[in-house]
Amino acid sequence: MALERLTLEHVPSTHRVYITLFRDVSNSSFLQSQLISRNPEFEYAFIDVSSIISRTHLLAAVYNAINTQIDGTLKTPNVHSEVVISLSPSNNIAETYRRWGITPDKTKDLIVVKIVVSADEEEAETERKVWEHLTQHVQGTPVPLTDGEISKATDWPKVRKYYKLNGVPGLERLKDEDLKKKQMEKLVLMGMALRGM
Amino acid sequence: MTTTNTTTTTQFPPPKVLTYPSSTPPILITQGAEGRLYKTTYLSPSIPCALKYRPPKPYRHPILDARLTKARLSAEAKVLERCWREGIPVPAVYAVDTSAGWMAIEWIDGPPVRAGINEWLGDPPEVEQDGGHQQDKKKENADEDEGEAPMVDLMRRIGLAVGRLHNLAGVVHGDLTTSNMMLRPPLDGGDAAQGKAGKALEGEVVLIDFGLATQSQSDEDRAVDLYVLERAFLSTHPRAERLFGEVLEAYRGSFKKAASVLVKLEDVRMRGRKKSMIG
Ligand SMILES: Nc1ncnc2c1ncn2[C@@H]1O[C@H](COP(=O)(O)OP(=O)(O)O)[C@@H](O)[C@H]1O
Ligand SMILES: [Mg+2]
Numbered sequence: 013m014a015l016e017r018l019t020l021e022h023v024p025s026t027h028r029v030y031i032t033l034f035r036d037v038s039n040s041s042f043l044q045s046q047l048i049s050r051n052p053e054f055e056y057a058f059i060d061v062s063s064i065i066s067r068t069h070l071l072a073a074v075y076n077a078i079n080t081q082i083d084g085t086l087k088t089p090n091v092h093s094e095v096v097i098s099l100s101p102s103n104n105i106a107e108t109y110r111r112w113g114i115t116p117d118k119t120k121d122l123i124v125v126k127i128v129v130s131a132d133e134e135e136a137e138t139e140r141k142v143w144e145h146l147t148q149h150v151q152g153t154p155v156p157l158t159d160g161e162i163s164k165a166t167d168w169p170k171v172r173k174y175y176k177l178n179g180v181p182g183l184e185r186l187k188d189e190d191l192k193k194k195q196m197e198k199l200v201l202m203g204m205a206l207r208g209m
Numbered sequence: 210m211t212t213t214n215t216t217t218t219t220q221f222p223p224p225k226v227l228t229y230p231s232s233t234p235p236i237l238i239t240q241g242a243e244g245r246l247y248k249t250t251y252l253s254p255s256i257p258c259a260l261k262y263r264p265p266k267p268y269r270h271p272i273l274d275a276r277l278t279k280a281r282l283s284a285e286a287k288v289l290e291r292c293w294r295e296g297i298p299v300p301a302v303y304a305v306d307t308s309a310g311w312m313a314i315e316w317i318d319g320p321p322v323r324a325g326i327n328e329w330l331g332d333p334p335e336v337e338q339d340g341g342h343q344q345d346k347k348k349e350n351a352d353e354d355e356g357e358a359p360m361v362d363l364m365r366r367i368g369l370a371v372g373r374l375h376n377l378a379g380v381v382h383g384d385l386t387t388s389n390m391m392l393r394p395p396l397d398g399g400d401a402a403q404g405k406a407g408k409a410l411e412g413e414v415v416l417i418d419f420g421l422a423t424q425s426q427s428d429e430d431r432a433v434d435l436y437v438l439e440r441a442f443l444s445t446h447p448r449a450e451r452l453f454g455e456v457l458e459a460y461r462g463s464f465k466k467a468a469s470v471l472v473k474l475e476d477v478r479m480r481g482r483k484k485s486m487i488g
Contacts, residue, residue, distance in 0.1 A: 021250045022229045071252045076304060079226070083308055181377070182296025198301040198315070202290045205302045209283040 014109055014154035015143045017135070020075055027078055028135065028144055030126040033061065033161055034152030041116035043150065053145065057095035057113035061121035061165040063174065064099075065197060067157065072201050073098040075082070081129075091127050101175055101203030111174055121165040122152065155180045172196075221245065224262045235260065244418060249318065251303045257316035258303055261285075264310065279307040281420065286312055286382055288419045290432050295377040297370070298393070298415045317415050320396050322367070323387035326446050328409040329360060357452065359407025363392075363414075364455035370414045371435070371456075372463025375470070381430045383421030385438035387445055391415045428466070432473035435460065436481065 077094035232254035392412035
């Protein structure tokens with residue numbers, strides 16, 4: 013099973029977070045329509061992997077969304093939509109869904125985040141149900157959510173545009189490509205942390 | 210291993226976020242006038258971070274207090290991002306919660322410049338430790354020419370860092386002291402320098418604590434920034450007084466308009482002297 017139970021620092025034990033990645037998804041239109049119609053069975057964050065650069069990038073959004081939910085200051089209907097919103101450096105919600113969310117016919121590699129709050133049932137039971145539901149409805153190949161798998165799908169020109177990383181003096185000066193990627197990740201995290209400021 | 214953190218709760222209640230489970234308990238590093246700084250982790254046990262917390266001030270009106278805290282945290286975060294984009298070494302911002310009054314930033318390894326200089330001078334460390342042979346190492350006047358090269362080099366790196374902050378980011382720091390600068394060790398661990406005399410002064414100068422920083426291009430504001438540093442340096446490291454000139458020389462060389470800032474610095478010093486004569 014490729015469903016991962018995530019443990020994040022400083023997240024209350026009432027929250028169970030699950031993540032997974034599906035490759036070559038063929039029914040993104042169906043999945044998106046379930047979100048649009050607010051089907052309660054589809055309370056997930058669906059994220060297009062091409063706009064994601066690393067696990068840390070994704071985890072930062074999950075963390076910020078949970079923290080916002082605990083503070084009681086959600087900007088969107090629930091913690092799952094908040095995960096998607098948390099990826100953006102801007103407050104333009106419609107644009108954010110287009111850029112980081114699932115897009116009909118376009119999204120091929122999909123990250124799924126499921127956050128279960130204050131569940132009474134056994135963990136194994138929650139996990140089994142989530143996985144069963146996902147494999148039933150997502151047509152794609154599940155793979156472990158690793159940096160390696162993410163990087164196969166990252167569309168860097170898009171990411172650089174979304175996070176305004178073009179023509180940044182602090183990056184232009186760097187010669188080493190690995191270092192540059194590391195610094196870009198920090199700038200991405202900062203863009204998210206400073207959203208709307 | 211997960212701990213629920215209850216330490217220090219009686220004396221200083223930690224921000225709520227730090228009461229949630231983490232792989233290691235947060236450590237209170239400093240308790241200043243404006244806030245507290247904890248060392249903790251961000252997202253995963255392998256990412257250390259500094260959590261800067263501004264607790265509510267009971268003597269201030271709660272709405273005004275919340276508004277001030279929000280404004281200050283977001284101002285500090287924005288300055289850090291600005292510096293980052295210019296490539297000036299400062300901590301990255303990981304997360305900001307203005308309503309809860311905290312901000313999580315990149316943990317900078319290495320000692321504050323203040324501690325590095327004191328170690329090099331052979332001054333006893335400020336934190337209690339086994340003092341032992343510290344005295345033997347004391348450099349009497351710190352003027353054996355060759356011996357002070359690492360210190361001269363550090364002074365130049367500081368001058369350059371401040372010059373770049375002023376010029377590239379257009380930011381004045383507002384509280385430049387040797388405690389608000391860190392010496393980040395090189396990524397490779399700097400093995401080459403093992404046992405070398407200047408080891409304590411090695412590393413990249415990383416500016417921190419932008420709580421009083423502002424956006425400004427004015428000579429006057431920049432000169433005051435340098436003056437604050439000069440005063441702080443001379444009172445913290447009186448035995449290294451002679452070397453402070455190196456900071457200003459490196460600053461002079463770091464951008465075109467630096468010379469006029471240094472002229473302004475003369476005025477600022479003058480005013481400072483008059484004030485201390487009256488006061
Ligand atoms: N990012 C960081 N990494 C490591 N240590 C830090 C960091 N930020 C602050 N510190 C340590 O905590 C002290 C206090 O933090 P600072 O930001 O200067 O707050 P204050 O406003 O209380 O002076 C610093 O002097 C430094 O020793
Ligand atoms: Mg400080």
